[in-house]
Amino acid sequence: MNLLDRLDSYDYELPEELIAQVPADRRDQSRLLVVNRQTREISHHTFAELPEFLNRSDLLVVNNTRVVPAKLVGIRASTGGKWEGLYLRDEPEGCWRIIGKTRGKLTVDEEIILSPASGEPTKELLKLTLLKKCEGGEWIVRPQSDRSTLESLALFGTMPLPHYMQREAEAKDFERYQTMYAEHPGAVAAPTAGLHFTPKVLDECHQRGVARAGVTLHVGLGTFRPVKVDELAKHQMHFEWCDLPTGTVESIQAAKANGGRIVAVGTTSVRTLESVASQGEFAAWQGETNLFIRPPYEFKIVDALLTNFHLPKSTLLVLVSTFANRELILKAYQEAIDHRYRFFSYGDAMLIL
Incomplete structure (x- = not known):
């Protein structure tokens, strides 16, 4: 070679x-x-x-x-276990392509529940329904919201800093x-x-x-x-x-x-x-x-x-x-x-x- x-x-x-x-x-x-x-x-x-x-x-x-504030944190509705993911891009029919990690195996039709990234008390949540698993651990999901993608990410997402920074995103x-x-x-x-x-x-x-x-x-x-x-x-x-x-x-x-x-x-x-x-x-x-x-x-x-x-x-x-x-x-x-x-x-x- x-x-x-x-x-x-x-x-x-x-x-x-x-x-x-x-x-x-x-x-x-x-x-x-x-x-x-x-x-x-x-x-x-x-x-x-x-x-x-x-x-x-x-x-x-x-x-x-x-x-975009693409980093997402939520819980699995079925187990209450923590889930972390990343929005990748929009897909047809209002769906998103994401990738995430959690303990255990995710299944089709399972729901992920996101809370606002600000951490402020609110009744508003965002549910992501898992529709299809793709290559590389990616999923097609449907967000249950009337908001646009950018509006949803602004409320429920945060800045996706690279893993080697070893910290969570801050206001700056x-x-x-x-x-x-x-x-x-x-x-x-x-x-x-x-x-x-x-x-x-x-x-x-x-x-x-x-x-x-x-x-x-x-x-x-x-x-x-x-x-x-x-x-x-x-x-x-x-x-x-x-x-x-x-x-x-x-x-x-x-x-x-x-x-x-x-x-x-x-x-x-x-x-x-x-x-x-x-x-x-x-x-x-x-x-x-x-x-x-x-x-x-x-x-x-x-x-x-x-x-x-x-x-x-x-x-x-x-x-x-x-x-x-x-x-x-x-x-x-x-x-x-x-x-x-x-x-x-x-x-x-x-x-x-």
Whole structure:
């Protein structure tokens, strides 16, 4: 098996104390590791310095998805046992697709009862009737409510922080686990590279002649699921819904015509752009993608990448390594560890030029 096809080629040792449990005091106070693919130079900065590395006519492409309060906690009506779950997406006929865990085995027609996430005393409850079990432990359920999905989640759900944060969501997470340009609800995890932006940083980018355009990719359950095969070619990538609007296509074409770079903010923006480009004609598109970017993939649209630090042996680390070079990325990760950078969702950022 080729070295680049092996999952264990994308592994590294991370001290547990470097896993960020809370965000930086200010979004743009995060650190920024800058990696130059041509010179292989690695330098250390703060995120507030990002505009200095961008040029006139460059285009920032951001993922404007909005995280929904998808984490659910309830009890099984039949046993009174605790149940924890995650809303994944809407299904036809007013149903939801969810995943959950509880003691014992769930059965069709069983009910889960949710109480408001605020914990305030109320008579209002939400019942979820289990209709069908799907692959991967997922279920199709019918919520017994006249509310819209977003209204129900706002009342009964909370922010779905990743498991490695080892804490429950707090009030501040409803703001900080959301990009400042979040617009279209549907994600169950944040596109974390965008969490560092502030109005000041974006304004400085604009003053330098750097434009911004949006795509939407609703980050799904696959973000939390580990790769379970040793050979990357055997990994079945998860599907995620994405949207590349006409205006963004036109902005990309204009930037490239003017000699600018397409700077993807986050791996989700990369997957959206490259998914469309891989289909042939680069034009406006909506649909589901399961594109797994791994060697020897050749990038068609993205020229530079802003991203956070990713978990060992993850598809996201494989994507970043494909973009830059595996040895260079592992060297950069080790330097980040040596300099005590903060890792994962609330951690620091890396700019690959």
